[in-house]
């Protein structure tokens with residue numbers, strides 16, 4: 001008489017893997033998933049649960065397959081969504097970058113002379129003309145830019161920062177942690193809502209400071225009884241202490257006068273710090289992201305005086321944080337659109353400036369077709385840019401029945417929508433019009 005042994009009924013790794021041969025994933029990943037599924041199944045047997053190793057392996061493989069980078073449709077109305085990759089590249093940026101990726105390139109060669117040169121001189125030239133900077137340097141992202149600026153100027157020294165500017169941004173960015181990693185010492189000054197020039201002056205007297213750091217609180221706004229010290233005043237203090245003023249403006253607005261927009265500066269952009277004006281007011285180093293308002297690739301852009309930038313360029317971290325030719329190519333094309341005053345090339349600006357009328361037309365067609373309502377909504381800039389500011393957008397509102405939100409996430413090209421008090425909001429401002437039809441088809445299919 002044999003005792004039933006459920007462990008014996010489990011298939012072997014080879015058997016189960018062979019059953020899953022049709023998976024599009026590379027074979028070693030299939031085998032790994034099968035091993036995990038069998039291990040979990042043994043655990044299930046031990047704990048008296050239902051056992052289905054094949055189903056488990058299929059679930060693991062599906063989750064894995066869907067974690068590979070893939071296109072999604074952003075119907076959330078958040079223009080710069082950090083979890084969705086922030087800015088979409090312009091067509092010229094994609095073309096330029098693809099050409100560089102596919103070939104050997106002149107990343108560090110002067111093709112006039114055949115001599116070795118510095119990376120990124122073309123991008124620097126564009127940044128100089130667009131912001132009035134004397135020099136520019138590109139690193140991996142804005143966090144890296146700030147890390148480098150602090151390490152090169154202030155390692156082992158103190159850096160005063162206003163308490164109201166000690167920011168945390170989504171995606172694990174905390175200013176105090178970046179400062180600590182740079183080897184500089186944060187000296188908190190002032191209060192949450194008010195920091196005056198005197199607070200900085202006192203810090204400069206009490207501590208051996210390597211720089212003054214000003215940070216744009218890019219995802220919140222201190223309102224009411226608030227006071228911050230102007231860039232010009234801080235620059236004066238920094239100069240008298242013979243140290244640089246570093247200003248992290250965050251979002252990458254090149255010029256507050258927006259000469260590259262054919263229209264007056266939009267209301268939602270007013271008050272956003274800009275590189276040109278910050279430099280003109282006396283900041284020595286201004287840092288910002290490439291993939292926020294600038295509308296380009298992930299990058300940290302540092303513009304500033306020739307002296308200050310050259311100190312950063314010589315620091316070993318500059319080598320560790322440098323970017324590749326593909327990023328330079330995408331940046332060159334993106335900045336080129338500003339220089340050519342052809343901002344319509346850049347998806348971020350196309351979306352941000354899309355008229356309410358055009359949006360209303362698209363949204364009402366979609367609402368009619370899907371039996372939804374057309375409502376007044378608000379798009380947000382996101383990614384810690386222009387805090388509290390929104391752009392009015394007509395949106396499509398549907399009943400979120402039968403888990404429509406989840407079904408749309410599960411679509412072949414996942415569609416991200418906004419859930420608001422039991423309804424599903426589709427904001428077409430962040431959707432390229434070529435996808436309108438496929439959104440409607442997918443929703444029809446899901447219902």
Ligand SMILES: *Cc1c(COP(=O)(O)O)cnc(C)c1O
Pocket residue numbers: 141142143144169173215216217218248249250251288289290299300383384385
């Ligand atoms: C977004 C932001 C950062 C981080 O920039 P990354 O490019 O994501 O590294 C840092 N500081 C400010 C003020 C920001 O807005």
